Amino acid sequence: xxxxxxxxxxxxxxxxxxxxxxxxxxxxxxxxxxxxxxxxxxxxxxxxxxxxxxxxxxxxxxxxxxxxxxxxxxxxxxxxxxxxxxxxxxxxxxxxxxxxxxxxxxxxxxxxxxxxxxxxxxxxxxxxxxxxxxxxxxxxxxxxx
Numbered sequence: 001x002x003x004x005x006x007x008x009x010x011x012x013x014x015x016x017x018x019x020x021x022x023x024x025x026x027x028x029x030x031x032x033x034x035x036x037x038x039x040x041x042x043x044x045x046x047x048x049x050x051x052x053x054x055x056x057x058x059x060x061x062x063x064x065x066x067x068x069x070x071x072x073x074x075x076x077x078x079x080x081x082x083x084x085x086x087x088x089x090x091x092x093x094x095x096x097x098x099x100x101x102x103x104x105x106x107x108x109x110x111x112x113x114x115x116x117x118x119x120x121x122x123x124x125x126x127x128x129x130x131x132x133x134x135x136x137x138x139x140x141x142x143x144x145x
Contacts (some may be wrong), residue, residue, distance in 0.1 A: 003028070007052045007076050016093060021074065023057035032078070038077070038089075049089055051077045059100070064093070 004026055012019040015103040031046035033069040041047055053072030056064045066073055109117075117123055 003050055003052055003076075003078055007054065008077070010091075011074070012075070015086075016074075016095070018097075019054045020095075020098065021054050024055040026055070027070075027072070028055045029053070030103060047080075049079050050079050051075060056098075060096075 007026075008017070029051045030044055030048040031051060032043050033039075033048040038049055044050070052075065053070070054074040055072045058064065064090050065107045070093075071092040075090070075092045076088060079087055079089050081087050114123075
């Protein structure tokens with residue numbers, strides 16, 4: 001919880017906090033250094049770093065995801081170092097405002113149309129955590145969170 005508060009304070013300090021994230025979820029994951037790579041681990045006792053991911057609040061009953069759903073549009077990786085210059089390993093921030101007043105639906109497509117669009121680079125390949133397979137969606141992408 002200390003790093004959650006530190007992340008929120010940092011966003012406020014640099015005027016990067018938005019109401020879209022108030023009420024959104026915050027996840028914490030742990031990483032250990034293996035060679036020159038950070039590898040996810042299951043416990044704090046094995047960790048060399050902690051990652052905080054912040055997600056937008058849902059719109060109605062629909063959650064919002066990035067193309068990699070286990071990574072939030074705001075994420076910070078903190079080391080265990082007490083040296084302020086070495087404490088933040090990575091800070092990633094992606095934000096686009098959402099027009100909550102405008103809604104729309106997409107027309108249905110045949111599987112052939114969807115497959116053709118995907119083959120022509122007009123689709124989105126996303127990673128679904130805790131699933132056996134990845135999925136592909138064919139859609140016009142106007143913006144990715």
